[in-house]
Amino acid sequence: MEVKVEGGDEFANTSYGKICQDTFRDLGVRTSIDHTYLYIDPKEPVFLISVKIGRVASPTKVRDVTQPEIDKLKITDEKFAPKILAVLWDKYGERVHQIGRLEIGLKVEGREEAEALKDLIVYDPREDLIPRILDGIDRILPEGARVRYPLPSPRRITIIASENPIGGEWKKKAEEIVRVLGDDVCIK
Amino acid sequence: MYKIMMFEGGVYKFNELRELVEDIGGVIVQELVMQTDTILHMAFPEEEEREIRNKVKELGGKLIDLPLAGAEIVVVTPSLGKHHAVNPLCDIGEYLRRKGAITDMMGLARGVGKRIAQITAEEKMIMEECDAVVFVFGNLKECIEVKRGICDVIKVPYLIVGGPPDLELEHYLGGIGRRTDRMRRKEEFDTLEAMASKLGMILDEKRKEVEEDPLAASPLFIKELIELVMPPKAGEELPFIIHLDGLRMIIDDDEVARIREIEVGKKKLSEIGEIKKSLYRGYLLKILPEAVTGSVF
Numbered sequence: 001m002e003v004k005v006e007g008g009d010e011f012a013n014t015s016y017g018k019i020c021q022d023t024f025r026d027l028g029v030r031t032s033i034d035h036t037y038l039y040i041d042p043k044e045p046v047f048l049i050s051v052k053i054g055r056v057a058s059p060t061k062v063r064d065v066t067q068p069e070i071d072k073l074k075i076t077d078e079k080f081a082p083k084i085l086a087v088l089w090d091k092y093g094e095r096v097h098q099i100g101r102l103e104i105g106l107k108v109e110g111r112e113e114a115e116a117l118k119d120l121i122v123y124d125p126r127e128d129l130i131p132r133i134l135d136g137i138d139r140i141l142p143e144g145a146r147v148r149y150p151l152p153s154p155r156r157i158t159i160i161a162s163e164n165p166i167g168g169e170w171k172k173k174a175e176e177i178v179r180v181l182g183d184d185v186c187i188k
Numbered sequence: 189m190y191k192i193m194m195f196e197g198g199v200y201k202f203n204e205l206r207e208l209v210e211d212i213g214g215v216i217v218q219e220l221v222m223q224t225d226t227i228l229h230m231a232f233p234e235e236e237e238r239e240i241r242n243k244v245k246e247l248g249g250k251l252i253d254l255p256l257a258g259a260e261i262v263v264v265t266p267s268l269g270k271h272h273a274v275n276p277l278c279d280i281g282e283y284l285r286r287k288g289a290i291t292d293m294m295g296l297a298r299g300v301g302k303r304i305a306q307i308t309a310e311e312k313m314i315m316e317e318c319d320a321v322v323f324v325f326g327n328l329k330e331c332i333e334v335k336r337g338i339c340d341v342i343k344v345p346y347l348i349v350g351g352p353p354d355l356e357l358e359h360y361l362g363g364i365g366r367r368t369d370r371m372r373r374k375e376e377f378d379t380l381e382a383m384a385s386k387l388g389m390i391l392d393e394k395r396k397e398v399e400e401d402p403l404a405a406s407p408l409f410i411k412e413l414i415e416l417v418m419p420p421k422a423g424e425e426l427p428f429i430i431h432l433d434g435l436r437m438i439i440d441d442d443e444v445a446r447i448r449e450i451e452v453g454k455k456k457l458s459e460i461g462e463i464k465k466s467l468y469r470g471y472l473l474k475i476l477p478e479a480v481t482g483s484v485f
Contacts, residue, residue, distance in 0.1 A: 008328065011352050015327045015365065022368035042330035045302050142326065143271045144301020163301045 001033045008040035016040060016140070023139045027132050032056045032125065037181055038140070046166070047141050048174050050158040050181060051133055057125045062087070063118035075102040083122050091120060133157055153178060189399060190408060191237060192217060192257035192288060195228040197249020202226050208243050212236040215408040217257070217430065229257060229288065231408050254288025255388035258430045259319040261289045266305065266325065268295030276364050277324060279371040280349070283380040284387070290429050292318065292468070302331045307338050314468045319432050320345045320390060322383070327351030327365040336360070345390040349383060361386055391432070398433055404460040404481040405452050407435050410473070417450055418443065434461065438470035453484030460484060
């Protein structure tokens with residue numbers, strides 16, 4: 001993920017660059033973001049953040065996080081245990097029972113069903129990518145900047161934030177910035 | 189004047205040190221024995237330091253200076269949200285505790301922002317219960333310049349810490365602003381050390397003020413007297429926190445009457461100090477100057 005911060009003094013730009021990197025890394029969305037642009041104007045104060053969404057990781061399937069054994073599945077990544085259980089209960093109902101912390105009992109009948117089980121999707125990063133990016137943006141932007149104005153555009157999340165009402169000139173300026181960054185803004 | 193230092197060592201002949209402190213008119217502020225390790229915060233008259241050093245040398249322990257001991261310091265952030273807590277709030281708190289201070293943490297209700305930041309009257313009163321305040325602000329120079337105005341209402345000494353290193357402001361120290369990780373590098377420890385020494389200087393000034401108009405009795409002495417009447421209950425930690433000019437007493441409401449009646453020399457505790465309920469925790473005892481109460485002996 002590339003981060004560009006402009007508008008503030010040298011110290012502010014460097015420190016906010018680091019905050020962007022660390023926050024998105026903590027939320028696990030760094031690899032799904034191509035580019036982050038942050039514009040700081042502490043005098044006004046107005047902040048603009050624009051995040052370009054890149055390639056999202058492919059969905060995690062049952063085969064990726066479990067190891068099949070006779071009449072049971074062994075979970076190899078405990079992080080996904082609740083999700084695997086939920087998916088299996090949803091699909092196979094009472095046939096699924098939890099033997100231990102990392103063991104799930106399930107009798108599969110035939111090769112076809114075994115293959116279908118392995119292909120079940122446990123977690124799709126696309127599901128909650130936008131909420132996670134928005135959470136990251138919320139953590140990056142100063143807490144005082146509570147007045148928000150989103151600018152819709154394809155594959156990009158852009159938000160203007162300030163503690164004062166956001167005027168038309170800032171909206172225009174933000175649209176211009178986004179246009180320069182490479183996306184057309186869907187003007188309402 | 190009392191000096192507070194920390195002893196770190198084993199339990200061998202440890203009681204001799206305790207007895208020595210008591211013999212020279214000192215007080216044990218805090219004691220922690222963990223199997224074979226002992227940590228002891230002790231206050232003793234400044235002129236007896238040589239005596240204590242000799243004893244510690246004999247016991248084979250370490251003696252560490254605690255420049256902030258005997259003071260309660262509150263670390264204040266604009267909010268308790270992810271933006272300001274837990275880094276660097278906890279780093280600052282921990283470092284101040286290492287230097288001997290008792291610390292509290294506080295997030296303001298409406299402290300965020302530049303123009304909209306404010307301190308409520310109740311928050312101000314809670315901060316003023318402590319001996320010093322450390323405000324932890326963010327990384328934007330322009331914001332700190334405006335926001336420092338809200339700190340002017342505080343009547344106790346305060347220090348503002350923030351990110352920009354080159355800001356010419358009174359009571360300001362740069363290098364500790366909004367962060368996303370812990371302060372664990374050498375230069376970051378140096379910044380924390382600079383903050384602790386600046387606070388030490390601020391507290392020394394306040395100590396001098398108190399010395400110029402001496403209190404009727406030292407808070408350490410009063411703490412000892414109270415503990416004679418009301419020994420700390422099992423499992424209770426620090427029921428009496430020492431301030432520069434009094435005590436914070438974490439006691440039940442029905443114990444206040446007993447505290448008031450405690451005799452300090454010729455007078456009762458209620459005659460030499462003001463006891464009031466704290467807005468934050470327990471009761472506060474503010475010891476009056478000797479000039480007001482007259483001699484207690």
